[in-house]
Amino acid sequence: MEKERKTMNHPVESNDAAPLRFRGKVDFQSHYLPPAYLEFLRTHYPGSPDGYPTPDYWTPDWQRDKMDLLGIAYAHLELSSPNIFLPQADDCLRLARKINDQGAAIVAENPTRFGLIATLPLPWAEASAAEARRTLDELKADGVGLTTNHHGVYLGDPRLDPVMRELDDRGAMAIVHPTAPPVSVPGACEGLSLPAFEYFVETTRAFTNMVLEDTFVKFPNIRWVMPHAGAFVSILADRFESFAFMLRFADPDRRVDYMDAMSHVYYDLAGFSEPKQLADLLRNVPDTHLLYGSDIPYTPIEAVLGQARALEGTDKLTEEQKRMAFTGNALAVNPKLAGIPALARAASEPAGNVAVKRDGRWHVRLLRDLFPHRHVAVRVPVPPHEAAPKIAGAVRDAAAARLAPDPGDDPALTARYDVRLNSPVGVIAIPVIVSYDDMTRTSFHGKAKIMGIVASYRDGVRDGTRHSFDIRVRLPFGPLAVHLDADVSEPDGSVVGTAVAPHRRPMPFTGRRR
Structure with a gap:
């Protein structure tokens, strides 16, 4: 261990003697080990947590030395895995406060190089919400650090909503890091350290759970940073989207939109995102959502240097895109960085109008x-x-x-029906609006929401109780045309009918006026 420590604690020469070209990098996966956290690890996780040795040689001087070697101008200091957990909420909160206070002291000594990513005493939600308020408002932390699960409670779990509300109200940055899963499979992958495989599964599971629970929809102002180029998220996206589509059958207002969620968050490129992961990620997310991450001190410095050179030399990004990934995009995620001259100079774009200062605080001009x-x-x-x-x-x-009548529709001639259609793949809930064209009620128009997509229709015809109309909706797999014949009973407004689509058997449906 002593030999390994000496090797990793000094600058190393890369196989390529040329210095790194981009000198203004902003690091979104940089881990620190303050004294209180080291004491926690030695007490509760002696040896090698997650199958990997603890880099207990870390110091602020070591950090700055490696930052200079890698061309990192600014590092967000966060804990790695395992995160803190104590069975009593008060004890866990006291430990989190001690760690955050020590981190704030480190940052205060060099505020243009370091930013604090606060630790929260999760899964204790109320205590974590209080510590989030304290660290963001009083300690001026750059953001908070979250792990994929906290003692078995995964991101997206409604039990964490009080914390999410605090972060959303402040438009806070949340940097996610994988951790050990709450259960493991006996006899499978034994002897393999968790970062090699389970970390990627954990990141993908947590992100997918957040999509299923509509976390990104409920809390749209949190600035999420996902680790390791999103792990398996890009590979899973198309497959999950096809299954998520079926989840919207019973609840058309449910989002469960994997692709939308992917375009919402940011991704650090720590680990080995080159030569393969970066290409997959760029197929699903804009280049403005790429960020740099080193993963020091847990990843050996030789590997970090090699990955930095791979990113600087990749042909998957233009020179401008590289500058944005290393520096420019960071100014949108963490707007206070625009006030650091070295970073403002390093970013070629946006060249100005990045942020404005109000009441002594920096704010990006966001939506x-x-x-x-x-x-x-x-x-x-x-x-x-x-x-x-x-x-x-x-x-x-x-x-x-929005499923709402058109502005010119007469409320007295408009009604909404909740319809349940028996399709070959299950029951689909379809809310329908019917607006009669005039007092004769012989023709009508309206809207329907099918699997989360709103479609308008015209030229509906009424003959007695029978209402007939055609709907055409563009679904992800292509356009779908449906003819509906519905008998509406008065005065209770119950509906019975049949829907017919090309190449399908007639599908019965029932419903009722709302």
């Missing part, structure tokens, strides 16, 4: 400034130079997603 009451769900955060098209798209999407 939430334009929608303070959040009447419109917007994918946030976004780099400022993307704001205008994002706003226009968000307004269009919000209007399209």
Whole structure:
């Protein structure tokens, strides 16, 4: 151990003697080990937690030395795995406060190089919400660090909602790191350290659970940073999207939108994102959501140098995209960085108008400034130079997603029905709006929401109790045209009918006026 420590605690020469070209990197996966955390590890996780030795040689001087070697201008200091847990909430809170206070002291000595990522006493939600308020408001932490699960409670679990609300209200940055799963499979992958495989499974499981629980929809203002280029998320995206589509059958208002969630969050490129992961990630997310991560001191410095050179030399990114990934994108995620001259110079874009200072605090001009009451769900955060098209798209999407009568429809001639259609793949809930064209009630128009997608229809015809109309909706797998014949009983408004689509047997449905 002593020999390994000496090797890792000094600058090393890379096989390539040329210095790294990008000198203004912002590190979103940089771990620190303050005294209180080391004491916790020695007491509760002696030896090698998660199958990997604890780098107890870490010091602020060691950190700065390696940052200079790697061309890192600023590092967000966060704990790695395992995160803290004590069975009593008060004890866990006291430990979190001690760690955060020690971290704040380290940052105070060099505020232009280090930023504090606060530790929370999760899964104790109320204690964690209180510590989030203290660290963000009083200690001026750059954000909070979360692990994929906290003592078996995964991100996305409604029990964590009090914490998520605190973070969402502040538009806080949350940096996620994988940890050990609560259970393991006996006889499988034994002897393999958790970072080699289980960390990727954990990251993917946590992200998927957040999508299933609509976490990104309920708390749109949290600035999420996912680790290791999203782990298996890019590979799983298309497969999950096809299954998630079926989850919207019974609840058309449920989002469960994997692709939308992927475009919402940011990704650090720590680990071995080159030569394969980066290409997969770029197929699903914008280049403005790529961030640099080193994973020091847990990853050997030789490997970190090699990965940094691979990212600097990759042909998957242009020079401008590399500058944005290393520095520029960070200014949108953590707007206070715009006030550090070295970082402002290192970022070629956005060249200005990145942030404005109000009351001594830095704020990016994000969409939430334009929608303070959040009447419109917007994918946030976004780099400022993307704001205008994002706003226009968000307004269009919000209007399209609303199942509401048209402004000119007469309320006295409009009704809403909740229909349940028996399809070959299960029961699909379809809310339908019927607006009669005039007092004769012989023709009508309206809207229907099918699997989360709103479609308008015209030229509906009424003959006695029979209502006939055609709906055409563009679903992810292609357009779908459906003819519906519905008998509406008065005065109770019950509905019985049949829907017919090409190449399918007639599908019965029932419903009732709301």
